[in-house]
Every structure is written in C-alpha cells, then in structure tokens.
Amino acid sequence: MKILVTGSAGFIGFHLTKYLLERGDIVVGLDNINDYYDVNLKYGRLSEAGITRESVSLKKYSISSKYPNYSFVQADLSDLQYLKEICEIEKFDVICNLAAQAGVRYSLINPQAYIDSNIQGFLNILECCRDNQIKHLVYASSSSVYGLNDEMPFSESHKTDRPISLYAATKKSNELMAHTYSHLFNFQTTGLRFFTVYGPWGRPDMALFSFTDRILKGLPISIYNNGEMRRDFTYIDDIVDGIVKVIDGPISLGTFDKTPSSESLSSVYNIGRGMPVNLMDFISELESCLGINCIKELMPMQDGDVAQTWADIENMRSRFNYNPKYSLQIGVKAFIDWYKNYYNIQSIAQ
Numbered sequence: 187m188k189i190l191v192t193g194s195a196g197f198i199g200f201h202l203t204k205y206l207l208e209r210g211d212i213v214v215g216l217d218n219i220n221d222y223y224d225v226n227l228k229y230g231r232l233s234e235a236g237i238t239r240e241s242v243s244l245k246k247y248s249i250s251s252k253y254p255n256y257s258f259v260q261a262d263l264s265d266l267q268y269l270k271e272i273c274e275i276e277k278f279d280v281i282c283n284l285a286a287q288a289g290v291r292y293s294l295i296n297p298q299a300y301i302d303s304n305i306q307g308f309l310n311i312l313e314c315c316r317d318n319q320i321k322h323l324v325y326a327s328s329s330s331v332y333g334l335n336d337e338m339p340f341s342e343s344h345k346t347d348r349p350i351s352l353y354a355a356t357k358k359s360n361e362l363m364a365h366t367y368s369h370l371f372n373f374q375t376t377g378l379r380f381f382t383v384y385g386p387w388g389r390p391d392m393a394l395f396s397f398t399d400r401i402l403k404g405l406p407i408s409i410y411n412n413g414e415m416r417r418d419f420t421y422i423d424d425i426v427d428g429i430v431k432v433i434d435g436p437i438s439l440g441t442f443d444k445t446p447s448s449e450s451l452s453s454v455y456n457i458g459r460g461m462p463v464n465l466m467d468f469i470s471e472l473e474s475c476l477g478i479n480c481i482k483e484l485m486p487m488q489d490g491d492v493a494q495t496w497a498d499i500e501n502m503r504s505r506f507n508y509n510p511k512y513s514l515q516i517g518v519k520a521f522i523d524w525y526k527n528y529y530n531i532q533s534i535a536q
C-alpha cells in the first residue's frame with residue numbers, strides 16, 4: 187500500500203511509520219516539525235528512520251537512507267495547495283492523519299494552534315481525500331472526547347457532547363467532520379480514540395516523560411487531584427498494532443466504488459489497554475523501575491482534565507481482533523531503557 191502518514195516526526199506517527207516501512211508499505215511522511223516540544227526529539231525520530239536533519243527542507247522530499255520506501259517532507263496541514271499537489275502525484279491508498287496540536291492543558295494557553303492544525307488542517311485533509319478518491323482516511327481522535335461522561339468503561343455508544351477542553355472539542359469536531367465527508371463524498375473514514383499512549387520516543391509533555399525527567403533531576407513531581415486519578419495507559423506497540431489492523435481491514439479498499447451507506451463508511455473506535463491504572467500505582471512502578479523514591483507534591487485537579495479514563499475495547503477486539511498485550515511493567519521499563527540510552531544516563535544514584 188501507499189500511505190501518507192501525517193505527524194510522522196511525532197511520537198505515534200514515528201512508530202507507525204517504522205512499522206509500515208518494515209513490512210514493505212510505501213510511506214510518505216509529512217510533519218511541520220513545530221516546536222510545541224523539543225524539536226531534537228522529532229529530528230531524532232526522523233534520523234532513526236534514516237532521514238537526516240540536514241536533508242529536511244520545506245516542501246522538498248528527503249529519501250530515507252535506511253528505507254528506500256520512505257520519503258519525508260516538512261509541510262504544514264494548513265497548506266492546502268501543497269497537500270493537494272502531493273496527493274495528486276502520489277495517489278495514496280490510505281491517509282493516516284496523526285498530525286495535530288496535541289495536549290489538553292496547552293489548549294487553555296494557545297487555543298488558536300488547535301483551530302489551525304486540528305480544524306483547518308483536518309478540513310484540508312478531508313478535502314484532499316474528496317478530490318483524490320482516497321479510499322480510507324484513518325485519523326487520530328482522543329479519549330478526551332468523553333469529557334464529563336462518568337459512565338465506565340467509556341464505550342463508543344456513549345454520548346460525547348460534553349468536552350471540557352478545546353483540544354477535546356477539536357477531536358470531537360473531527361469525528362463529526364469525517365462523518366459528514368464520508369456521507370457526502372462516499373469515502374471511508376475511521377477515527378481512533380487513543381487512550382494515554384506511552385513508550386520509547388514518547389512526548390515530553392506527558393506524565394511518564396515529565397515525571398522521569400523531574401525525578402532524575404531530584405525535583406518534586408506534581409500529582410493532580412491529590413492522586414485520585416486513573417488512566418487507561420496504552421503502550422505504543424499496542425496502539426500501532428491497532429492502527430495497522432484498522433488500515434488493513436476488514437474494510438475492503440474497494441468500498442469506495444460500491445456506494446455503501448454513510449453509516450458503514452464512517453466509524454470511530456476506542457484504542458486503549460482496557461485496564462485503568464491508579465496514578466499512584468503508576469508512580470510506584472516508575473519509582474521501582476528507576477530505583478528512586480520521588481518527592482511528591484499533591485495538587486488540586488487541573489482545568490480541562492478528567493479524573494478517570496477507561497476504554498471499552500470490545501468493538502476493536504471483535505471487529506479487528508485487537509488484543510493489547512503490553513503490561514505497565516514491561517512498558518515502563520521499555521521507556522526507561524530508551525530514556526537512559528537517549529539521554530546517555532549511565533547510572534542512577536539514589
């Protein structure tokens with residue numbers, strides 16, 4: 187298959203791209219490499235996939251030295267004309283849109299970034315699908331769409347009309363926009379509601395990364411809602427496995443020509459572990475992996491955040507045979523091993 191992966195210098199996009207390349211798909215990766223967090227991490231991921239920093243240039247393809255089936259281009263989702271150009275030339279089978287302004291808390295600080303990338307940018311992706319007969323658009327949604335819903339576990343059949351952050355509102359909007367475009371223009375769209383993804387090459391703004399960073403510096407970590415939080419932490423390899431299963435089917439790529447109903451064309455799935463973990467247990471796991479007892483600062487709940495997430499993954503399981511298998515112990519250790527290696531941390535003193 188020929189696949190456009192947007193956000194391919196990002197955490198999930200990098201891992202997905204690598205998986206697809208290794209099994210032989212042709213991938214064009216696209217990312218604007220913005221500085222929401224340390225760009226060195228983004229260039230580091232690209233370099234792991236054979237794209238050197240020096241070769242990256244705006245709207246010009248770099249070819250991977252490691253994977254002949256990989257080219258990467260630095261471009262912004264807001265550039266509709268350029269997106270249309272590459273879609274017309276490349277004739278992708280699938281677009282996997284992972285590029286977005288991520289992060290719940292930052293949406294209280296810089297809301298415009300969310301509108302630009304997640305609303306305007308997503309509309310541009312939909313327009314490209316419409317114009318170029320893309321058979322399947324797979325895109326990142328988020329567990330945050332469940333907002334104030336307190337029915338557990340979160341099921342795709344639950345109402346998601348009470349988001350509590352602009353980030354969540356943009357992700358919910360993506361689901362509605364995708365449904366509309368599937369209905370009007372007859373192409374397949376699948377939204378994936380990811381649940382707290384973690385693992386090697388993860389995001390510095392997320393708990394595992396920022397806690398590790400602070401603990402190793404001997405700084406206290408902030409524990410919100412006094413630790414009364416539960417998260418459905420999902421290891422990156424399980425997320426990639428889920429995305430690939432959705433890219434591969436069971437939806438036939440011929441669906442586009444068969445004028446099926448809009449309901450079968452547009453769908454949304456939870457991809458989580460299906461096993462929420464108490465925040466304090468998560469921190470204990472991290473402490474034991476690092477061999478350090480950290481200094482904890484108990485804090486009130488943050489605006490925009492929810493106390494608990496828990497994915498009902500039955501739909502992914504039954505439709506795509508999705509079976510997450512990585513335990514928190516294995517996942518946290520894999521992250522710490524990567525972190526120590528990446529930041530060249532030889533030994534950790536108590």
Ligand SMILES: NC(=O)c1ccc[n+]([C@@H]2O[C@H](COP(=O)([O-])OP(=O)(O)OC[C@H]3O[C@@H](n4cnc5c(N)ncnc54)[C@H](O)[C@@H]3O)[C@@H](O)[C@H]2O)c1
Pocket residue numbers: 192193194195196197198199216217218219220228261262263264283284285286287288289302303307326327328329379380381382383384389
């Ligand atoms: N990581 C999680 O736990 C999680 C949970 C729920 C949903 N998601 C969603 O999954 C997707 C991937 O998340 P991630 O954790 O890999 O985040 P990430 O920030 O590491 O990756 C996103 C990438 O998109 C790029 N990007 C942002 N705006 C762009 C634009 N306008 N044009 C081109 N590129 C742009 C960024 O430079 C970045 O490299 C995002 O849509 C995110 O909202 C992630």
